[in-house]
Amino acid sequence: MNREKERWLTFLPSIGLILLALALIARWQSLGSDAVAYALAGLGVAVFLLYIVLNWHAVLAAFSGRQVRYGGNALVIVVAVLAILVMINFLANRHDKTFDLTANKQYTLSDETVKILENLKEPVKVLAFFLPNDSRQGDARQMLQRYAAHSKYFSYQIVDAEKDRAKVMQYKVTSPGVLVFVRGERRQETYGTDEQALTSTLLKVIRNKPKIVYFITGHGERNPDQYTDVGYSSIKTAMNNDFFKVKKLDLATITTTVPSDANVLVLAAPQKPLAKREVKILFDYLNKGGKLMILSDNGLDFSAMKPELKAWGVYPRADLVIDPRSSFFGDPTTPLISKYHYSTVTKDMEGIRTIFPGADSLEIVSPAPKGKTVTSLFETSSNSWGETNWKNAKSVHFDAGKDTKGPLSLAASVTAMTGKGRLVLFADSDFVSNGLLNRVQGTGNATLFMNALNWLAEDEQLISIPPKPPASHPIKPLTAGQRSLIYYVTVVFLPLLILIIGLYVWWERR
Amino acid sequence: MRNMWIIARRELGSYFTSPIAYIVVAALIALTSNFFSLILFFSREATLSYLFSNLITIMLFVAPILTMRLLAEEQRSGTIELLLTSPINDWEVVWGKWLASFILWLFILLLTLIYPFILKVYGSPDWGPIWSGYLGLMLMGGALLALGVFTSSLTQNQIVAAVLGVVITLGLWIVGGGSQLLSGPLASFLNYLALSNHISDFSQGVIDIKHIIYLLSVIFGSLYIATRVVEMRRWR
Known part of the structure; x- marks a missing residue:
């Protein structure tokens, strides 16, 4: 082998490296198509292979290390490796x-989500706004990564809600903690990080x-167009922001059934x-x-x-809920809820307060009517009761037999x-x-309402995605003795x- | 390959006859057990995923101690010359020494199997994340030890090798934090480079091929460079 050829050969790995670097840059900067990057x-790989084939002995020597290397290409080979x-x-x-x-496939997207992602035709970008120390950031990143893996149209970015003020304003x-989905001009937000929410x-x-x-009208119902205190215009704004259109409907004016566009x-x-x-x-509408x-x-x-309501398993008792223990600023007629049963409606409500001024209580028909699944979403404290004689302020105390003892279901x-x-x-x-x-300020009332509305208006595709409660494998309660046993066996005995x-x-060897 | 085994056996022999290894392993187990009981008592959950991240954090500091002697000592005492002039390949020396430390690591992991056993007694753990967690621990430990072997090849001084090892493993552990200051490809590169981003999936029950490839690459890359370094000494 002549020296001239050898000198040329040492350049090949560098050329290969440059080509690979260019491929990475092309890919990252999205210059041209993916094909360019792949080419x-x-x-680059071909140049490397060519080098290996032409310089077989030197490569072998570099790997086995016994032989003296050919010229000064040891470093080049290290870099190449x-x-x-x-x-x-x-x-x-x-x-x-x-x-x-995991036993319940905690980290696998459902077939429905995968199908939706694979059918994406336009870019959807998710901006996840988090404070740097938010523990949910990791969950969100992992979930979004899983989504992005299924579609090249789906991308995401974690935004520092503290530093990146421009994006926060935009x-x-x-x-913070919100995920903004962007498709062209359309925006949609969620605070959830689980598959259902995303x-x-x-x-x-x-x-x-x-x-x-x-919204049904004609009986003095709450009015989504009314701006006074009793009106519902604020929640209407929330509904519009969540891509709902609010219309009114007077049941007396319809002859057969509700409009077909009603969700x-x-x-x-x-x-x-x-x-x-x-x-x-x-x-009829509900049953169909x-x-x-x-x-x-x-x-x-x-x-x-x-x-009709009893056939659906739930009925308002027409009483007044009095909760002396968990109430809003000591007003016992305004029960305060901070614990919720696990359901699609309430799953992201944990730790968020909701208050219900002047509520009556719900009777949950038990056992549930055939063919219906009835879920009480949350309840008042066990100290509460449903006052039947609420019109007379003096008689507001628990009457066994007449009033219902708490906990009382409110939804x-x-x-x-x-x-x-x-x-x-x-x-x-x-x-x-x-x-x-x-x-x-600071209640989750609107969130709860929107959660319920979203659950009602849920797409058929979503219905088969069950909410995945965080996997929990609790151990049996340990007695003090068992704790000591575990502690001493592992911390003291084993070492x-x-x-x-x-x-x-050591003694034996001496 | 046979020579690699001979080297590994010899090193393993010196691990098990030196009191240092026993003290280090006992301390490691005591510390890990302490975490295990505290996590168990407070979380009341039959899971090891929190423990695994603690164990690997301890291992960041223990791995360089276990490997500091491997090549540095041979160079200090001059016995490396004997090894290098013997009919054993350089890579066999390096890989053999790494293998010895890796077998010791497997032995430590074997001792920690008492934790899932306790969980089994008092609850019904989800076994998937436990086994995938152990796979992650094995590979991550192997990578940390390989980095330690590499730093041990750089110097004759064991302490220097250990300190350098801690600096490098810690640096590789936290380098992902730099991605918060940056954006774009460099941020994702740093995120990928960071050791810390390649363990949590394992402990949560997800086996991701890219993490396996990454950790095997760290092992192979570190030991490859260590081999080159050992070999370079012969020129001087």
């Missing part, structure tokens, strides 16, 4: 494969038409009982797979629809196993009135055993 990478390692890692990172070993972020937000942002919510009907605190025909229209939200309140008369969701109908019943309507939302063996070996 460059392929070329490292470059190959980097390349392998780069490829592994791009064509990632994961195996989920996306009108009001509180997929439903994704579905919303790729939807072109808003979902339609009809959800809301009956918000009717002051007068509904007529028989109206009740029939309402519950419709979605209905009813907001009851203290003093309202729901007896006109009692049999329930019902799902029909066949027909897909869904019902949410709240025992209060003040909790999302303008008066409360505008004057009382001591190692030391004794060591001492023995």
Whole structure:
């Protein structure tokens, strides 16, 4: 082999390296298409292979190390070996494969989500705004990574909500911890980081038409267009922001059934009982797979629809909830809730307060009617009771036999196993009135309402994604003796055993 | 390959006859056990995922101590000359020494199996994350030890080797934090480079091929450079 050829050969690995570097840059900067990056990478690898083939002896020597190297290319080969390692890692990172070993497939996306992601036709970008020390950031990153792995149109960015003020302003972020989904001009937000939250937000942002919510009118119901304290204009704004369109519907004007474009009907605190025909229209709609939200309140008369409601497993008692233990600033007629049962509606409410001024309580029919799943969403404290004689302020105390003892359910969701109908019943309507939302800061009342509305308006695709409660494998309660046993065996006995063996070996050798 | 085994056996022999190894392992187990009981008593959960991250954090400091002697001592005492002039390949020396420390690490992991056993007695743990966690620990420990072997090849002084090892492993552990100051490809590169980003998936029950490739690359890369360094000494 002549020297001239050898000199040329030493340049080959460097050329290969440059080509690989260019491939990485092309890929990262999205210059041109992926094909360009792949072509460059392929070329780089080819140059390396060429070098190895032409200079077989030197490469072999470099790896086995016994022979004296040819010229000064030892360093080049070290760099080349490292470059190959980097390349392998780069490829592994791009064509990632994961195996989920958890019992309930905690870290695997459902088929529905994967299908939605694979059908994406336009770029969707998620900006996750977090404070640097937010522990949810890691969860969000992992989830978004999983989403991004299924579609090249799905991308995400974790934004430091403290430092990146420009982005915070641009996306009108009001509180950190929010994930903003962006598709063109459309924006959609969520505070959840689980699959249900992310997929439903994704579905919303790729939807072109808003979902339609009809507020029933004609009986003095809460009015979404009214700006006074009793009105619902604030929650209407929240609904509009969440891509719902709010319309009104007078049941008396319809002859057969509710409009076909209705996604959800809301009956918000009717002051007068509904007529028989109206009740029939309402519950026909529900029984045929419709979605209905009813907001009851203290003093309202729901007896006109009692049999229908009982058939759905839940009924307002027309009493007044008195909760001396857990109430808002000591007003026992305003129960305060901070613990929720696990459900799709309440899963992100943990640690968030909701208050319900002047609520009545809900009777959950037990056992649940056939074909219905009834879930009480949250309850008042065990010290509370449902006061039946609430009109007379003097007689407000618990009367066994007449009043119902707490804990009392204040909200329930019902799902029909066949027909897909869904019902949410709240025992209060003040909790999302303008008066409360505008004057009382720091409650999760609006979130709770929107969660319920979103659950009712949920897409068919989402229904088969079950909420995954965080995996929990609690141990049996340990007695003091068991604790000591565990502690002494692991912390004292085991290390001591190692030391004794060591001492023995050392002694033997002396 | 056979020579590698001979070297590994010899090193393992000196591990098990020196009191230092027993003291280090006993201290490691005592510390880990302490974490285990505290986590168990407070979380009341039959899980090891929190423990695994603690164990690997301890290992960041212990690994360089276990490996500091391997090559540095041979160079100080001059016995490396004997090894290098014997009919054993350089890579066999380096890999053999790493293998000895790795087997010691496997032995330590074997001792920690008492934790899942206790969890089994008092609860019903999800075994998937436990086994994947152990796979992650094995590989991460192997990578930390390989980095330690590399720093041990650089110097004749064991203490220098250990300190250098801690600096390098810690540096590689936290380098991902730098990504917060940056954005774009460099940030994702640093994130990928950081050792700390390649262990949590394992302990949560997810086996991700890229983490395995990464950790094997760290092992191979470190030992490859260590081999080159050992070999370079012969020129002088």
